[in-house]
Amino acid sequence: MKSKHILLALVVAALWGCNFVVIRIGLDSFPPLLLAALRFVLAALPVFFLPRPNISWGRMIALGLAWFVGQFSLLFLGMAWGMPPGLASVVLQSQAFFTVVLAAAVLGETPTSRQMMGTCVALAGLTFLSLTAGGDGVSVMGFSLVMAASFFWAIGNIIMRGAGKADMLPLISWLSIIPPLPLLGMSYVFEGQERIVQAMTHMNWMGVGSVVYLTVFATFIGYGGWGKLLKTYPASMVAPFSLLIPVFGTVSAYLVMGETFGPMRLLGMALILAGLAVIVLPRFSLRSAQAKR
Numbered sequence: 001m002k003s004k005h006i007l008l009a010l011v012v013a014a015l016w017g018c019n020f021v022v023i024r025i026g027l028d029s030f031p032p033l034l035l036a037a038l039r040f041v042l043a044a045l046p047v048f049f050l051p052r053p054n055i056s057w058g059r060m061i062a063l064g065l066a067w068f069v070g071q072f073s074l075l076f077l078g079m080a081w082g083m084p085p086g087l088a089s090v091v092l093q094s095q096a097f098f099t100v101v102l103a104a105a106v107l108g109e110t111p112t113s114r115q116m117m118g119t120c121v122a123l124a125g126l127t128f129l130s131l132t133a134g135g136d137g138v139s140v141m142g143f144s145l146v147m148a149a150s151f152f153w154a155i156g157n158i159i160m161r162g163a164g165k166a167d168m169l170p171l172i173s174w175l176s177i178i179p180p181l182p183l184l185g186m187s188y189v190f191e192g193q194e195r196i197v198q199a200m201t202h203m204n205w206m207g208v209g210s211v212v213y214l215t216v217f218a219t220f221i222g223y224g225g226w227g228k229l230l231k232t233y234p235a236s237m238v239a240p241f242s243l244l245i246p247v248f249g250t251v252s253a254y255l256v257m258g259e260t261f262g263p264m265r266l267l268g269m270a271l272i273l274a275g276l277a278v279i280v281l282p283r284f285s286l287r288s289a290q291a292k293r
Helices: 003-026 032-043 057-080 085-106 113-132 140-161 168-175 180-191 193-201 205-232 235-257 263-280 286-291
Strands: none
Touching (some): 003 205, 003 235, 032 057, 032 180, 032 193, 032 205, 057 085, 057 168, 057 180, 085 140, 085 235, 113 140, 113 263, 168 205, 205 235, 235 263
């Protein structure tokens, strides 16, 4: 991989990792469902300039509902209800393990021994993390909602399997036209008109900045850069950089929010990342390394 593309992968991982701190900041200005809706209202604007992906409307609607409505409504709610950003950045990566399970159940794909081993290691990590919920700044509800968000991410992954190849940025922009109405409707029902009006008429630069970051940096630059990498290199070469997202997430949460991690939580996070690494990183053996010499 060229050095400029390695730098791009690192930038995307950093943008997506810091995204969790930005969400936490944005939740101080907007209720969670409204914040999610605003992100996708702006993210949908490029559809006037980008071609629609060659994907059926039925599949696009299903993808938009799973990836964007399901995942982000639950993620934002979970973080609003007691899930710290650093921990959320790690727990959300459970989508990789849910994807393995759903692919086996829905698509009939038999998990490899590596996938099974990685899933077991990650489940042990999630068990340790779940034991910390209900105390030390982590609510059971917040933890559960972020776990549910990762499950919806995995559902979207399964739906995407049959969609073929599509340029990432046009796909994300066109998918973004689907969530605003459902999210705004849920915000009106559950958060209330008064709270929506209050947030929209009393915006400050921190709130506006968080929406801009979520739209421009996390969506346009993030997905655009990731899509460019996937078009240039095999997915097996690009995917390992996703392991850096929770690293940037936890470091930024510590530096900006002062989030701390006790021994039990550190062990759980380490096991999740280890399990994810087993699944994502390419297989390496001494024999193959010697053959390349």
